[in-house]
Amino acid sequence: MESTYDYDDTVKHQQQQTDLGYDPNFVPDSVKSFVVHLYRHIREKNVYEIHQMYEGSFQTLSDRMFKESPWPSVDAISQYVDQDHVFCLLYREMWFRHLYARLSPTLKQRIDSWDNYCSLFSVVLHGVVNMQLPNQWLWDMVDEFVYQFQSFCQYRAKMKNKTEQEIALLKQFDQAWNVYGVLNFLQALVEKSQIIQILDQEKEGLEQFTATDGYDYNGGSNVLKVLGYFSMVGLLRVHCLLGDYQTGLKCLLPIDISQQGVYTSVIGSHITTIYHYGFANLMLRRYTDAIREFNKILLYIYKTKQYHQKSPQYEQILKKNEQMYALLALCLSLCPQVKLVEETVNSQLREKYGEKMIRMQRHDEEAFALYDELFSYACPKFITPSPPILEEPLVNYNQDAYRLQLKLFLYEVKQQQSLAGVRTFLKVYSTISVGKLATYMEVDEPTLRTILMTYKHKTHAIDPDGKVISTADVDFFLDDDMIRVIESKPAKQYGDYFLRQIVKLEGVMTDMDRIRLE
């Protein structure tokens, strides 16, 4: 939701809103009833009802009454909710989220929304919040916070059309959506919630978090804990937007993504986590890690898509689904470990990108252009975090960050472009001399030796512990002038298979025990 609005447009826009009859102070009965009930359910900690109202009623009312205008202002509804400070902050958070999704926020509104997040997070961090909110809502808060930050950076980077008023506002409120502020809020939520320690203790059985989906059934609040938890995903995302993949993955480390967890309890969080995890690994050349996780989630989406059709996130799910297929196509083109991909996912992939992937194996400009195309389609919306220099002539710099990441990715592709050729030959020979292969590949011997070494270097990734991990689908070694190809036999995973069967058998036996024969 990038806004290209300049100030005048916005004024016009607001006038239109008034013309159409938007009165921020008018509260229809349905809204009155909505806030009264929501407020009551929150006070009574009725998570189920809160969730129903949040996911259901809020969307229904928005569709019915606020398609093209904002919800009533917080001042107008506060009288129905005892002027409750926290409820008003929550209401405004939703108010802005709705505005961002359906209309175009003005600069002033962007700044106000930032202020609202500051107040809301400060209350959570410093006050004693005694609520129990649905995970979906808490995820949406973190997700929206990062989204609005990204949106603000994109907006600010388009300096060419800014009016004097806007520039004055930017100067006056230079702390709004400041990158330090954003990162420190997320970091503070992680630290204050002690979520990392909680997850650690859970491994030793001293604490329950995942088992209760993060909810607190002992009268406490889940808000800080779960916000802290989702903030780790938020940090991963912000760091990816900044091109800091290593740090991003580090922030995610406390969450074990090989298992189910609270992050999988909300589809949006699940997808965001894996999308950024996979993307970061792609950029770090750890292709097999990316392939494995993309494969898992794409299969999951394939199987569960139908259940989300009515969800407000459905479109977003489909879009990320498509983007992840594009990323998977990139990974597999650089590292053809097709055996890591499940059949269903593979056939979807072939359908979408089969033909392009064949062309990407070639060593020419067209292949290069395809890498460019897929990357540009599927990459995150990179941002430049620093404010513009207002003393210099104003230029747009909203594309800078994206262009840099693209360029560096394409460097990598270029370095690997001759490897596809080698692969083809290695697959059909068990031994071949350097001289002969050089002739076939139309290069001289020293060049071929460098290509072979490049192949080895690029297919042997360094894992986080500094260990060398082979990701080669075909491998070989050189004995003086002879290339000897190593047949790769897939290692069968009997261990996991047996473990699953043991659990299954136990289940069957338990079921049978329950049966009473007359």
Added chain:
Amino acid sequence: MVREQPQQQQQQQPVSQMSYTVEQLVALNPYNPDILPDLENYVNEQVSSQTYSLDANLCLLRLYQFEPERMSTQIVAHILVKALMAMPAPDFSLCLFLIPERVQMEEQFKTLIVLSHYLETARFRQFWDEAAKSRHIVEVVPGFEQAIQAYAIHVLSLTYQKVPRPVLAEAINIEGLSLDKFLEHQVANSGWILEKGQGRAHQLIILPRNEFNHPELKKGTGESVPLQHITRIFPILG
């Protein structure tokens, strides 16, 4: 696998005890602009003491990214040279991701990017030629040559069981008598073997065996099951 490193070639040492406080600073204040000067000093310290901390350097690059006006290109150049020395790890790219393109356009960075490109594509001849022309950039960082030689030997031992002498000479940029001496040392300390019975030009060097140049050494990873997965059947076993 552990990379085979000749002893005389000092790989970058792990972070020393003295620098612990800076590491701690980074861990506690990952997003605090006030630690910028400490991190800059730390880069210089890494250069002089031949230590290395990617996390601290990424943290500094991040602060530069947030406040470009505080960036010192000399420090950035040091970070990049250190990152080159960390090959085969992808540190150099990790750093470039954070450095604005207009900064990368500066001559010294262009040179470093070319050097990195030669290393990434194992074109060692070109690399050493180019490095010789850019001594002013790389030689200010002690241990540069040795670190690159260690990387070259790493790639060679992934690739070759037996490497021809000229190929080795080119990759590590050592020739003639110096190479003889170097080989002697490797034979004595790192398990290299010289194949006899041939002239020096046709000499073959047998590199230490590892699972990448001797596939039969590869362990059957298929049979290992992490403990965490086994815990799932504990209740059944009990």
